[in-house]
Amino acid sequence: GLHIKENRKGQMLFKLTSDIDPNNLFNLTSIGLKIGETAGNKIPVIDGLDNITYDQLKNLGSASASTGAVALIHVPGVTPEAKTLQDAFQNDNPDEIIELEMKDLKEMREKYSTEWQLPPKNISIGCPQLSKEETINVIKKLEGKKILENYNFWICTNKVVKDFILNSEYKKILESSGAKLSTICPTYIPPPKPTTTNSAKSCFYSPATYRNMDECIRIATEGWKSE
The missing domain is CATH 3.30.499.10 (Aconitase, domain 3)
Known part of the structure; x- marks a missing residue:
């Protein structure tokens, strides 16, 4: 389980393109949806969220645990076990590197939003x-x-x-x-x-x-x- 250090090693690296505002909560929760879908039960490492707050990370993690079975996320420079990118992967290489673009976030919003024809109550x-x-x-x-x-x-x-x-x-x-x-x-x-x-x-x-x-x-x- 995740109480064993080796099992906490990052497996997938997610990088954000420059068109994504990493301080926007709507972007962060949409990133979470995409990471959950993509990572499944693997451990993602998200690069480029240097200034993310605890509350923002909570919301991102909640989304990724909904579309996937993500139980642990590393954010280099933010989460305690990942002071650096190398720490997150325990000095190993990621199994896969994925680049997230704004179009990916828009895709998530369209996929998981039920567009009612009537005004919301x-x-x-x-x-x-x-x-x-x-x-x-x-x-x-x-x-x-x-x-x-x-x-x-x-x-x-x-x-x-x-x-x-x-x-x-x-x-x-x-x-x-x-x-x-x-x-x-x-x-x-x-x-x-x-x-x-x-x-x-x-x-x-x-x-x-x-x-x-x-x-x-x-x-x-x-x-x-x-x-």
Whole structure:
């Protein structure tokens, strides 16, 4: 198992082309979908994510564990066992080198997004559950905005974060916007559907429209515009 050092050696090297913004969460979750599909149960090493945060890595890993059976990811310079690219492969060579382009990410978005013909009734942010920082970020984006009538806007986090928000200055913004907090991941959204989400994981397991977070907020506050 993965408790043995030799079994933790990277097997596949994924490189990102310059047309991919590595700081964009929508790109990162789409990268996760592609890596899961490609790697299966092998251990991927992703080069070019020097500035990735813990929360971003969490979201990428969640997507790769949905489309594949990825249990471990190395990011040179970020994850603890991969201070260098050589460390990630334990001074060996990768079995395969794969270059990811923006067209690959667009392909994933098209493949795993269910494009409903009707406006969404439910919009969900998060899954994996949002951290405190992520939850606050979503709530700040909702400040001064109002969720439209007949729309449900769910923010998926954990109970500790939910309790923090409901006992903080962010509660007023949350309640004023009409958004709701959920501690269930993935969010079990009640009828009626359709559903739109920024969660790559949710789109793999359920028929939801896959959009970035800002677009989800725009739809919830300004309305659906058919594309």
